[in-house]
Each structure stands twice: as C-alpha cells, then as structure tokens.
Amino acid sequence: MxxxxxxxxxxxxxxxxxxxxxxxxxxxxxxxxxxxxxxxxxxxxxxxxxxxxxxxxxxxxxxxxxxxxxxxxxxxxxxxxxxxxxxxxxxxxxxxxxxxxxxxxxxxxxxxxxxxxxxxxxxxxxxxxxxxxxxxxxxxxxxxxxxxxxxAHPALDPGTAGQLLHGEPDTIGWIGRPAEGVRAVIAVTTTEPASVFALRLLDRISVDFDVPDKPDGTLALPAEAWLRLVAGRLGPSHTPANVAATGAADLDRLRGIFPGY
Incomplete structure (x- = not known):
C-alpha cells in the first residue's frame, strides 16, 4: 500500500x-x-x-x-x-x-x-x-x-483528524502568531488519535515530541479540537466540554496566537 x-x-x-x-x-x-x-x-x-x-x-x-x-x-x-x-x-x-x-x-x-x-x-x-x-x-x-x-457543535471526523495530526507539511509556524512577552512550552495530550507532544510558544511557534517533565502548562483535548484550535475554529461556543487547560495553556491566549485563516 x-x-x-x-x-x-x-x-x-x-x-x-x-x-x-x-x-x-x-x-x-x-x-x-x-x-x-x-x-x-x-x-x-x-x-x-x-x-x-x-x-x-x-x-x-x-x-x-x-x-x-x-x-x-x-x-x-x-x-x-x-x-x-x-x-x-x-x-x-x-x-x-x-x-x-x-x-x-x-x-x-x-x-x-x-x-x-x-x-x-x-x-x-x-x-x-x-x-x-x-x-x-x-x-x-x-x-x-x-x-x-x-x-451548534460540529466536529472534524476522527479519521480525518488522524491523517492531519502531525502530517506533513508542518504549517504551525506559519499560522501561529507569537504573542509579545509569551515564552512557554505546553504539554499537549490528544485523544482520537492519542498523542503527546510539546507546543512551543517562542519567537517561532513550533511542535515537537520533546515534552519537558515540568511544562509551563498542559492542554488535553480531542485531536479534532486541537486541529480546530490551531485553525482558529475553537471559539468558546465551539469548545468541547472535555478540553482541559492549565497554566500557560490559557485558551483565550491560544485563540489569540491562532486567529485562523
């Protein structure tokens, strides 16, 4: 195949x-x-x-x-x-x-x-x-x-989310807008499919699998919600109840960093 x-x-x-x-x-x-x-x-x-x-x-x-x-x-x-x-x-x-x-x-x-x-x-x-x-x-x-x-609550198909999560090309550095004064590493955990990775909010936004033991924040959510977040489609009215954010992973801040396209 x-x-x-x-x-x-x-x-x-x-x-x-x-x-x-x-x-x-x-x-x-x-x-x-x-x-x-x-x-x-x-x-x-x-x-x-x-x-x-x-x-x-x-x-x-x-x-x-x-x-x-x-x-x-x-x-x-x-x-x-x-x-x-x-x-x-x-x-x-x-x-x-x-x-x-x-x-x-x-x-x-x-x-x-x-x-x-x-x-x-x-x-x-x-x-x-x-x-x-x-x-x-x-x-x-x-x-x-x-x-x-x-x-009122549409979601991406889980199979589609599986193909898009971590798939090439990695465009997060293009679509993310670094926030002034924000430098943080967030541990992200997704379901459907399951994955754990680091979101780095630095001079350039990036994602990798080198997750620190003590991140500045944590974010747990379905993979489809993660994909919608970075595409500017996870507004408050479209955020699933099972999204959990702590520390630097403030959802309003992240929505500003990923305004959508």
Missing part, C-alpha cells in the same frame, strides 16, 4: 460526506452564515470549488498535462467563482471537488510513490501524500465551516 493511500481515502470520505449535505441545500440554506465570519455557506463552497480547480490543474501539470496556474490564472478562477450564483457555487463545488478526488484516485501505485508536485507556495515540490493532505486539511476545515451554519 502506498503511503498516499490512507490520505486519498480520507479525502474521498471527506468530500462524499460534504457532498451528501450540499445536495440537500436550498437557496435559504446556501445563504446562511457559515463558521467563516465573512462568508455565507455558498461562499465557503465557492472557495472549496476554486481550490479544487486550482489544485487539480497543479497536479495535472506535475503529470505533464498543461501548465501550473500562475497568479493571473488563479485570480481569474477566483473571479469566476466569486461571480457565480449561490446555486452555481454549490453545484460547481460538487463537480470540481469530485474531479480532484477522482484524479488523486486515478494515480497508479508507481506515480503515487514518485510524483512530485510544485504547489507554488512551498519551498520545494512535494510528494503525493503531502499534496493530498493539504487539500484534506482545506476541505475538512471548510466543511466544518459549512456545518457550523447548521450545527
């Missing part, structure tokens, strides 16, 4: 779960506010659809079919999706999202092992599992945004 197989399988599951929901949406549902503060549900789907279109073209370029979209091409794609009707965004997401997952699924075993994909925003081309995991993260978190428009 290729190392990319579980990630691609998780991507298929995530797409299919959202697609089932989207097919039930009427115009009123598509106009509802989402978990993304500035977007309605249809705009989240439009973002996912444009992302799928761009990623599919990027993977095809790595396969020798066409060229990787540049900035001008991406901006044209975004304008097209922004100009769609709400129904057009929903239907377009279903089509574009399915096409991208099907492309990953179509890669044979040798290609899954050897292909390198220039994503355009990373320092070097990445392998298939990394590329698929980037899309899985985007899809899972924005699927949560969609569900947050209808469900």
């Amino acid at each position: 290729s190392g990319s197989d579980p990630v691609i399988a998780a991507l298929r599951g995530e797409h299919d779960r959202l697609a089932v929901l989207v097919r039930t949406f009427d115009e009123t549902a598509l106009a509802r506010p989402s978990g993304a503060a500035e977007w309605d549900v249809s705009q989240v789907l439009g973002h996912l659809g444009s992302g799928a279109e761009i990623t599919r073209a990027t993977v095809l370029a790595a396969l020798g079919d066409g060229s990787k979209p540049g900035r001008e091409e991406m901006e044209a794609i975004w304008r097209t999706w922004n100009g769609m009707t709400r129904r057009g965004r929903a239907d377009g997401f279903l089509q574009a999202g399915e096409a991208l997952v099907a492309l990953y699924e179509s890669l044979d075993a040798a290609t899954r092992e050897t292909l390198r994909i220039d994503m355009g925003f990373l320092p070097a081309p990445v392998d298939v599992p990394t590329s698929a995991r980037l899309r899985l993260s985007e899809l899972a978190l924005h699927s949560w945004d969609v569900r947050a428009g209808f469900d």
